[in-house]
Amino acid sequence: MTTPNPAGSLNGGVLRTPHESQFYQKRRPTTIARHMPQSPSHPFGLRPIPFILILLFSGFTLVAPVHENPALKTSFVTISTVLAAWIASLWFVRRQTGIPLSVEFVPVPSHYVQACVQFCILAYWGWFAREVGWQAPLILAQVVYLYILEALLSWSRGRTWRLGFGPLPIVFSTNLLLWFKADVFYYQFAMLTLGALGKQFITWEREGKRTHIFNPSAFGQFIVAIALIVTGTTNELTWGKQIAASFETPHMLVVIFLGGLVVQSLFRVTLMTVAAAITLCLVNIIYTRTYGTYFFVNVNVAAPIFLGIHLLITDPATSPRTNVGQVVFGTFYALAYCALFRMLDIYEVPTFWDKLLPVPILNLAVPALDRLARANVIGKLNNAWQSALSLPRLNAVHMACWIALFAFIWGIGFVDAEHPGNSIPFWQKALADGKPHASHSLVMAIGTQAEALNSGPAYNELGLLCMEGKLVKQNRPAAAKYFAKACELGDLNGCANVAGQFLFLHERRSDDDVNLAMTQLEKNCGVGSDWKSCLLSAIAYESGRGRPKNAERAMEFFIRCGNENLYAAKGLARLSLTTAVRPKELLPAAARLRTAAETGDAEAAWYLAFLHYGGIGVTRDEALARSFLETACIRGLAEACNASKSASPPAFSKPPMIVPDWSTAFPKN
Secondary structure, three states: OOOOOOOOEEEOOEEEOHHHHHHHHHHOOOOOOOEOOOOOOOOOOOOOHHHHHHHHHHHHHHOHHHHOOHHHHHHHHHHHHHHHHHHHHHHHHHHHHOOOOOEEEOOOHHHHHHHHHHHHHHHHHHHHOHHHHHHHHHHHHHHHHHHHHHHHHHHHOOOOEEEOOOHHHHHHHHHOOOOEOHHHOHHHHHHHHHHHHHHHHOEEEEOOEEEEOOOHHHHHHHHHHHHHHHHOOHHHHEOHHHHHHHOOOOOHHHHHHHHHHHHHHHHOOHHHHHHHHHHHHHHHHHHHHHHOOOOOOOOOOOHHHHHHHHHHOOOHHHOOOOHHHHHHHHHHHHHHHHHHHHHHHHOOOOHHHOOOOHHHHHHHHHHHHHHHHHOHHHHHHHHHHHHOOOHHHHHHHHHHHHHHHHHHHHHOOOOOOOOOOOOHHHHHHHHHOOOOOHHHHHHHHHHHHHHHHOOHHHHHHHHHHHHHOOOOOOOHHHHHHHHHHHHHOOOHHHHHHHHHHHHHHOOOOOHHHHHHHHHHHHHOOOOOOOHHHHHHHHHHHHHOOOOOOOHHHHHHHHHHOOOOOHHHHHHHHHHHHHOOOOOOOHHHHHHHHHHHHHOOOHHHHHHHHHHHHHOOOOOOOHHHHHHHHHHHHHOOOHHHHHHHOOOOOOOOOOOOOOOOOHHHHOOOO
């Protein structure tokens, strides 16, 4: 038997001061329960709600995003069928036993307050990102689904369904971080199901009350994240990377900050946010002072992690109850985020998982953190801290400190301002200077600009990275996709790379991409001004790849490249040797070829040999022709070695067009 301490109270074996006891009592959610008994006088009440919701859920098959996608429609039909069968079986069993399907209305403040804040953030994000508007019906469908699932789980366990606002923050929080693509959207419902199961079945006794261990939205996403990381299918199945990029909207940090103040004022979770924010700032400052670059590449504090420290870790039910515990929790979360950011980046795992993965692990550590905060010297410090002022005043002080800190870092441009690292040249220079992690940071900077700004040049740079295979693993199909995207956005270099990959490597994403690229290149071909566009257009007409074979049209584009262009000179020579078309510009082209041959170009020497054999555009001179063949042989062209041994003039054949690597496929001007 335990004797109560006059200075405190015991609950669940944990000694608390009177002030601390008051703290926990005030943090308990207020509920209003309305039990609707099964009786003829209340034939409808709240019990028909799940039946109505199932009809509503099945009705989403008529909504455009669902109706227009067969796979998505099948998912909704299948889930509707399963839910309907489940509730029908429950209704039948309960009718046989005479036990009603009971419902009580329990509005928990932490649920509807967080839901309102999250909804406002979703709406603000959607103002800038049209994808959010497209996703809106699917978000609503998830809300309906989770309400149904909670009812069915409760009734299947023989319990009363506690109808409230609980599903809203779970769904909103999930959709602020992750969407599955339409063809596999059933994984989104599976993720919500995992969260609901974790909330219902993974619980512990805490402060004398049975409660769930994990943040429900984070728990489901954590399990899914591990599966996607292990299988390497994150980018293939989800829009997570695109969400992280589009979430960086103007002044998003200010919007999250203002929404966070609402949560902090009601639930006294400010210390976790403050501790995490200070830790993130210190990591940035120390890293920049040490290496001269930026830890988080193009921001000091990204909008997604700012959301995490305000709404993801501040769930009152799964966070510490002591001041010291909250500070340690927030600090550890920020440090874990920093470590994961770097580790995931190094192993080429999508980095948007970094803010999510630490949450369930820290949820497990909450009781230990609170015990630490109550023990020995730390316990005395925590007790003095929590007893210094009344709870509302103490929370007001914490919030005032946070407001002052945010105002300071915002005022000096540390957050919500243009960042020096948001520059591809900055990271190219850092890479050249040998700065730590500069290669990964360059790739991330390019990817961020491509995704967030929808930048054609950035998509083209991504394509070059994938094609070259130096900073990232070579992936030529991905390169074709990025080049095509750059071309669609009007970047001529992207169009040139689409055409070049098709003409030289016989690779493309689609024929439509090639047609668009060739159209843009022809349109922008001008004499001497854009020789690359002219050259690729000429090669397309010469080879009949991407354009109908047309020697005269090819020769026209070769001429537009200018007399000094070696690649155009070679093209004019090829056409003169293989067709009846003879350009007036062949003499200057031959002069350009001679200069190249004298400096070691075997292909130029090969063309000159046959031009002199036939007297095409130059004087007929068999001795000079053989001299050029010998030059080409010495320079490594095997065909020239064989041809130079022939007693009579050999027949012309095109030398193999070799593209040793992507950097030489399109020499720069």
